[in-house]
Amino acid sequence: MTWQWIFLASFSLTVLPLGLALVLGRVPERFRARLAPVRLRGWALLAVYAGALINSVPRLAGASESALLAATAAGGLATLTGIALAALAGRRTRGAGA
Template sequence: MNPQWVLPAVTTAVFLPPAALLASGRVPARWRSRLEPVRLRGLSLPGLSLLGLYLSAPANGVPRTLGAGFGVVLLCSAAGLLCALGGPSLLVVAGRRQAAPAAGRADEPR
C-alpha cells in the first residue's frame, strides 16, 4: 500500500462512522449519557462538525496523491480549508445551542 493512502484510510476508519451516526441522530447507547444531538432541520450539528473535519483530509490529500494539476489542487485545498474551518464552528454553534436553554432555565424562579 502506498504510504500516501494510509492517512486517508485511517481518517476514514476513525472519523466517518461516528460522524455519520451523529449526523443522522443515531447515537449509540454508551454515548447517550455524554452526547445529546443538537438538531438543525433533522441533522445533528456535532455530527456535521465531525463530517467537516473528516472531509478536509480527503479534499486536501486525494488530488495531490493522484497528481492533479495546480489549479485543481488549489481549489480542493480551498474546499478542504472551508471544511476544516466549518467543522469547529459548527461545534461552537452546537455548544451555544445546548448552553442557551440551560442558562434560560437557571434564571427562572422555582
C-alpha cells in the same frame, strides 16, 4: 505519499462511521447528555472529514499545482465549516443548560 494514504484510511475508519452514527442519531443513551445536539455534531464531523478528503484526493491523484491550491482552499473551507458547526453545537448545549 504513503502518509497521506495512511491518514486517509485511518480517518475513513474512525471519523466517517462516527459522523454518520451521530447524524443518524445512533448514540448510546449515556452519551446523549454530553453530546446534546447529536445531529449537529455529526454534521460537524462529516464536514471535517470532507475537508480532509477534498484536500488529499487530488494530491494522491497527482493533480496540477493550481488544482492542488483550489483543493486546499475548498478543503480548508469545509473544515472551517465543521469547526463552526461544532462551536454552534457547544453554544446550543451551554444555552440550553442555563
